[in-house]
Amino acid sequence: MIRNEVFSCFVFYAVLLVVKMYVIAIITGQVRLRKKAFANPEDALRHGGLQFYREDPYVERCRRAHQNDLENILPFLFLGAVYSLIGPSLSVARFHFLVFFICRVLHSVAYLWPLEPPTRSLAYVVAQIPCFSMALQILVSVAAYA
Amino acid sequence: MIRNEVFSCFVFYAVLLVVKMYVIAIITGQVRLRKKAFANPEDALRHGGLQFYREDPYVERCRRAHQNDLENILPFLFLGAVYSLIGPSLSVARFHFLVFFICRVLHSVAYLWPLEPPTRSLAYVVAQIPCFSMALQILVSVAAYA
Amino acid sequence: MIRNEVFSCFVFYAVLLVVKMYVIAIITGQVRLRKKAFANPEDALRHGGLQFYREDPYVERCRRAHQNDLENILPFLFLGAVYSLIGPSLSVARFHFLVFFICRVLHSVAYLWPLEPPTRSLAYVVAQIPCFSMALQILVSVAAYA
Numbered sequence: 001m002i003r004n005e006v007f008s009c010f011v012f013y014a015v016l017l018v019v020k021m022y023v024i025a026i027i028t029g030q031v032r033l034r035k036k037a038f039a040n041p042e043d044a045l046r047h048g049g050l051q052f053y054r055e056d057p058y059v060e061r062c063r064r065a066h067q068n069d070l071e072n073i074l075p076f077l078f079l080g081a082v083y084s085l086i087g088p089s090l091s092v093a094r095f096h097f098l099v100f101f102i103c104r105v106l107h108s109v110a111y112l113w114p115l116e117p118p119t120r121s122l123a124y125v126v127a128q129i130p131c132f133s134m135a136l137q138i139l140v141s142v143a144a145y146a
Numbered sequence: 147m148i149r150n151e152v153f154s155c156f157v158f159y160a161v162l163l164v165v166k167m168y169v170i171a172i173i174t175g176q177v178r179l180r181k182k183a184f185a186n187p188e189d190a191l192r193h194g195g196l197q198f199y200r201e202d203p204y205v206e207r208c209r210r211a212h213q214n215d216l217e218n219i220l221p222f223l224f225l226g227a228v229y230s231l232i233g234p235s236l237s238v239a240r241f242h243f244l245v246f247f248i249c250r251v252l253h254s255v256a257y258l259w260p261l262e263p264p265t266r267s268l269a270y271v272v273a274q275i276p277c278f279s280m281a282l283q284i285l286v287s288v289a290a291y292a
Numbered sequence: 293m294i295r296n297e298v299f300s301c302f303v304f305y306a307v308l309l310v311v312k313m314y315v316i317a318i319i320t321g322q323v324r325l326r327k328k329a330f331a332n333p334e335d336a337l338r339h340g341g342l343q344f345y346r347e348d349p350y351v352e353r354c355r356r357a358h359q360n361d362l363e364n365i366l367p368f369l370f371l372g373a374v375y376s377l378i379g380p381s382l383s384v385a386r387f388h389f390l391v392f393f394i395c396r397v398l399h400s401v402a403y404l405w406p407l408e409p410p411t412r413s414l415a416y417v418v419a420q421i422p423c424f425s426m427a428l429q430i431l432v433s434v435a436a437y438a
Contacts, residue, residue: 005437008434008436008437009434009437009438011374011430011434011437012431012434012435012437012438013438014370014374015371015374015427015430015431015434016431018367018370018371018427019424019427021363021367022367022420022423022424025363039356040353040356040406042406042408042409043409043413045409046409046410061186064185064186066363070216070362070363070366071167071171071212071216074216074220074366074367075164075167075168075220075223077367077370078160078164078223078227079161079164081370082157082160082161114186114188116188117188117189117191117192118192121189128168131168132165132168135161135164135165138157138161139158139161139162142154142155142157142158142161143158144154145151145154145155145157145158146155146158146159207332210331210332216362217313217317217358217362220362220366221310221313221314221366221369224306224310224369225307225310228303228306228307260332260334262334263334263335263337263338264338267335274314277314278311278314281307281310281311284303284307285304285307285308288300288301288303288304288307289304290300291297291300291301291303291304292301292304292305
């Protein structure tokens with residue numbers, strides 16, 4: 001499987017996106033420490049007092065960016081893996097993965113910076129196109145087994 | 147792998163469920179636009195003003211439906227794939243996938259409509275049964291390698 | 293694939309972690325019933341009245357524990373599966389899986405109990421180490437196919 005070129009190409013971009021998600025988690029933690037805004041009373045107490053058990057708008061922004069990744073990158077990990085197994089051409093498959101990868105990196109930058117709308121929404125929508133395309137191709141290829 | 151009948155059957159229902167999750171995200175976005183309730187100040191400004199940077203009960207309902215999908219459909223994508231590899235009979239496996247699929251579609255309908263309780267909770271509980279069954283069968287089949 | 297020893301070892305711990313996530317969902321539901329704190333008005337009405345359509349600090353704690361699992365255990369399901377395919381030695385791979393498994397169980401206990409900080413944060417950070425290690429090894433092994 002790992003010797004399947006398309007699968008390896010998919011894995012490369014997929015793992016980079018997982019690392020990108022981890023980076024957002026790290027940023028969220030750093031912002032919590034810097035802004036002193038903790039989700040748990042015991043964390044607030046450890047960092048100065050219960051008054052820091054509070055929400056912060058930028059922490060919430062980081063969390064929305066992370067949540068959007070969960071909603072989109074995690075299903076991609078599944079769709080891309082299965083799509084790699086149905087025998088697409090390497091160039092077409094790489095194009096799907098690259099479009100998704102670039103748009104999701106742009107989505108994170110547009111969310112956290114933040115960039116002028118509708119950059120973020122556009123990145124989200126364009127990233128969905130390869131996902132719907134892969135979903136459709138997979139469904140066609142396995143429909144006989146339903 | 148894609149020539150494994152059970153795996154292909156699993157993939158069919160799994161991909162439909164991923165598409166179902168995408169549909170909930172699309173509905174959430176449409177409700178945000180129609181009710182003018184945005185999660186980010188820059189989105190609100192673009193659609194009429196900061197007063198629309200606010201929560202809406204139906205948007206929150208959509209988000210809870212989506213969150214419940216993340217908590218249940220995403221683990222199914224893993225359990226179902228691995229379960230397909232441990233050699234279950236096609237008919238038993240298809241029954242697992244179908245029960246999960248039907249219950250999760252019903253769960254979304256029951257959440258968004260919303261249908262009378264306890265329809266939604268019942269759909270959630272019944273969908274968990276094939277998941278626990280698959281988890282148990284997988285554990286038994288690989289326990290020797292722990 | 294299921295006859296691959298490393299993959300089977302990974303599957304064992306991965307499925308246990310999925311079951312652990314389900315247990316947190318079950319605990320959340322039980323706490324909602326016991327504390328009478330429901331996320332939906334129709335659920336509150338069914339259990340005594342709209343006054344129980346409310347948040348509860350311990351329910352929110354359970355939800356944060358679950359959310360952190362989604363952010364960390366779900367990517368592990370992908371990283372661990374792919375890592376198993378790139379041919380690591382069984383003992384090194386098992387060490388990666390075990391460290392992640394133990395730390396994530398400890399993370400849940402530390403969150404729900406709750407244990408004294410920084411137990412929970414430490415469990416989170418140490419669990420990330422095998423994940424970054426697997427991500428790096430995978431990237432090196434497939435980089436030629438990017």
